Amino acid sequence: MTPPDYEYLRKLLKDHSGLDLSADKQYLIESRLLPLARKSGLSGIPDLVAKIRAGSSTHTVQVVEAMTTNETFFFRDKVPFDHFRDTIMPEVLKARAARRSVRIWCAAGSTGQEPYSLAMCLKEMGAALAGWRVEIIATDLSQEVLEKSKAGIYSQFEVQRGLPIQMLVKYFKQSGELWQINPELRAMVQHRQLNLLHDFSQLGTFDVVFCRNVLIYFDQDTKINIFNRLARLMEADGFLVLGAAETVVGLTDTFKPIPERRGLYRPSGVRAALAMPRPAMAVGY
Amino acid sequence: MKTCLVVDDSGVVRKIARRILEGMEFTVIEAEDGAVALEACKRALPDAVLLDWNMPVMDGFEFLVQLRRMPGGDQPKVVFCTTENGIDHISRALHAGANEYIMKPFDKDIVIAKFQEVGLLALDTPAEA
DSSP, X not given: OOHHHHHXXXXXXXXXXXXXXXXXXXXXXXXXXXXXXXXXXXXXXXXXXXXXXXXXXXXXXHHHHHHHXXXXXXXXXXXXXXXXXXXXXXXXXXXXXXXXXXXXXXXXXXXXXXXXXXXXXXXXXXXXXXXXXXEEEEEESOHHHHHHHHHTEEEHHHHTSSXXXXXXXXXXXXXXXXXXXXHHHHTTEEEEEOOTTSOOGGGOOEEEEEEOSSXXXXXXXXXHHHHHHHHHTEEEEEXXXXXXXXXXXXXXXXXXXXXXXXXXXXXXXXXXXOOOOOOOXXXXX | OEEEEXXXXXXXXXXXXXXXXXXXXXXXXXXXXXXXXXXXHHHOOOSEEEEOSOOSSSOHHHHHHHHHHSTTTTSSEEEEEESOOSHHHHHHHHHTTOOEEEESSOOHHHHHHHHHHTTSSOXXXXXXX
């Protein structure tokens, strides 16, 4: 890949997805885009770049999706799900006892492992949630990964990373070497395509937002902007869950960390002025 | 240092498992079938057992049943590691006292994830350990 091609792809990714690649990530681009180029019948990344330069929105979308699809697995990092079960849901059950409803947003739902992990946590709560309206909204930039999430079908390899075997037996149906999450859990999760750079106020108000391992790819101004917009669609007593390498500290005072609960934040009540980020170029979706 | 008994009739699988487990700072003991593994457990109970299902002399399921009947035999964490990937086998294993279940083929990440799941490894153990 030539330096001009790399710079072109960096700018393209920044404009379309907010993905902020440093100057030394050629290997990442090559490892993800070379298979894509070959799948498209092209000889390599230079040809792929040439297609995009010539205005191919299909290739542009494929590149953005390939670069922003993150590895994920069930109950990833475990601790956030312990927080969800032991800290978040007990408080939600008390605070929402009158209206008996809870809305949860997985802001980088990817192929479904995170929203379905939350759905399993909720099912394990059993009678405590009987009669409650539970909504889990899973969003992602990539339509392709959302389709996989909707189907809820996973390979043997995928169900072995993070998913306790008892949960596999209880909530999945085996079909050869594939495993499909049961219809009841699939029905708990709604899927929407969404770019976090765009306005997401139409999603409504949430009690809990999981926004893990996605903001690390954004530059500081974009992170601040997303945090400030997240704060506006969260209930005042809601919970924000970030990835282990992410924090609001030093970026915004719209959220405050919960002591001794790493990765867990609550709205502070401070409302920051909002400015939407620079609009992304149209990419055909 | 924790010990892990690797029970598999394939020398290649035992070698791969040994490499992974030693990378996770386990002391590894090997057995080529359930009977040899049971003798090893009578001498000293390991912290963990990575257990194949189909083996000559005594299979993994029979070993598990007998291990759980031994004094202190409820202590080792038993993780099946087998090509018997059907839900019936998994359910039987759990019912007999297995703690986790790995469906072959396996890799280091899966072993780490399963050992974390049963409390044999800290949650922050990196996959590249």
